[in-house]
Amino acid sequence: MTTKNTIDLGEFQFLSGESIPSLEVAYETYGEFDGDNAVLICHALTGSSHVARRPDAGDETAGQARAWWGDVVGPGKAIDTSEYYVVCANAPGSCYGTTGPSSENPETGEPYGTDFPPVTVGDWTRAQRALLDELGVGRLRAVIGGSVGGMNVLDWLRRFPDDVDRAGAVATAGRLDPQCLALDTVARRAITADPNWNGGQYYDGPDPEEGLARARQIGHIMYLSKASMARKFGRRSAGRETVREEPPDPAAAFFPYREVESYLDYQAEKFTDRFDANSYLYMTRAMDDFDLSAGYESDADALAAFEGELLALSFTGDWHFTVEQSEALAEACREGGVDVAHHVVESDHGHDAFLVEPEKVGPPLSELLEEGISGRTITDTDTDSSPNETDSFAPVHTSLFSE
The missing domain is CATH 1.10.1740.110 (Rna Polymerase Sigma Factor; Chain: A)
Structure with missing residues (x-):
């Protein structure tokens, strides 16, 4: 069961303090909601709400405007839409159905252009929360996203920590580096x-x-x-x-x-x-502006209120969001008392790995949804090692979740 829709959230005030009279959000849902099986997926920089394949959707558009995670999300796949109610919303400021610079300003009848208010990752999170409220979704089974979508995930954990049970932050970091x-x-x-x-x-x-x-x-x-x-x-x-x-x-x-x-x-x-x-x-600019610790003493402090579980997933060939940055995020979680596992995937595909290697991305996300991260951490890079009995965590190469 899939839906493609647009909802008008009415007047929306951005974190910059500026407002627009109407924020329309384009979103898609997959599966049926049973009260506690909702999974929110946050798209990357130029992605759309079209995260999984729909019977009525062709390949008329290119790149991530297509089902950009169609091999990860769907019936019988890692994020199984026959089991979970998956929601993906296009972010404010984008151009795939949600209000942004190319949208018509109802006060002038012309496109906003650069008169559109500055947009932050926090505005994406707040718009998603408002959409979920309209859909009748309270607490999320999980929120999952890659790249700047992973930053969106982290913002959920600091902004609405009581609304998330589990989180998957894929190929992301608490902030961009200067390069x-x-x-x-x-x-x-x-x-x-x-x-x-x-x-x-x-x-x-x-x-x-x-x-x-x-x-x-x-x-x-x-x-x-x-x-x-x-x-x-x-x-x-x-x-x-x-x-x-x-x-x-x-x-x-x-x-x-x-x-x-x-x-x-x-x-x-x-x-x-x-x-x-x-x-x-x-x-x-929204991606560049994001800093997990903004308004807090540290990343650990920003995440300390989150009582669920976080899986950080990184790729060895990714120099956009590095393994070291993901490990720093995991360390901040440990300092803040957040249950975390850092899973490192051997890959030479670079940052694109989270999109082009679904066979490596899917299994850990499936395990996260089904069982969480308990018992899935080991002390070294040998996947035959027994699970660690302590509260320490270590990154692992190849599959952390292999039999």
Whole structure:
């Protein structure tokens, strides 16, 4: 049983203090609610509410606008929609049905553009809580998300700690490091430097496609690892049949058009067809702004009120959100008295691993929902070791949940 819907939450005040007269939230649900089986899934930067496949949904859109976790969420899958009531909502500021910069301002009849209020991860959480209230969902069996969706998960634990039983924070951290902040800055400058951006008021004219394309290419480089790029592209030429439509400069025609360039150009073209440039500015700023400890003495203090269980899941090849950052999150949980397990997956796919390796992501999430984290921690990296009998935790390579 699946639904795709949009709900009007009425006037919404953002944490910036600014308000809009109407916040519409696009959401999808899967399965049937029985009172205590609700699982909220938080999407990543350019994702949508379409987390799992629906009988009525085709592949008319590209990238994460499709069922972006369709191999993890669904009947009989790791997050089993025949057992759990799964809810996924598009975040405020995005462009997949929830009110954002490209939406019409009812007071002017024109798109908001950059008149849209600043958006934070906390605003996403508050909008999700309001949506769940409308759906009759109180306490969640679990809240799960990857990347900035994992930050959304962490915000749930500090903002509504009594509303969550279990949490899965996948490929995420308590904050971005300076290198990623710098790359996001360059990506946003690529958009705002495009003459077609026009101060964000471009909806009646040409879109800033070039700027958005460059921003997305920077993002894709962040999502891949050196090993995955070497394996996938190497230094190979894309071949004679693959030629740039317009070489960027006259000398470029002399040199090979490499596979890695062709890949980035292809991804940029797909992305500009489906995403809004202003939304990219708003969503990346929300991610950059997030700091788990903001308003608290420490990350441990921010999480201390959460009495449920947290699974932190990280990937060895991910330099966007590193294993070390995930372990720091787990350590903060231990300091705050939160039950936590940190599961480290051997992978050279980079940050994209949480999307492209469902066979590695699904099992620990399934175990989290079914049994929690009790008895699932061991003291070293040997998966044949017996479970740790103490309260200490350690990251584990390969599968923490293998038989």
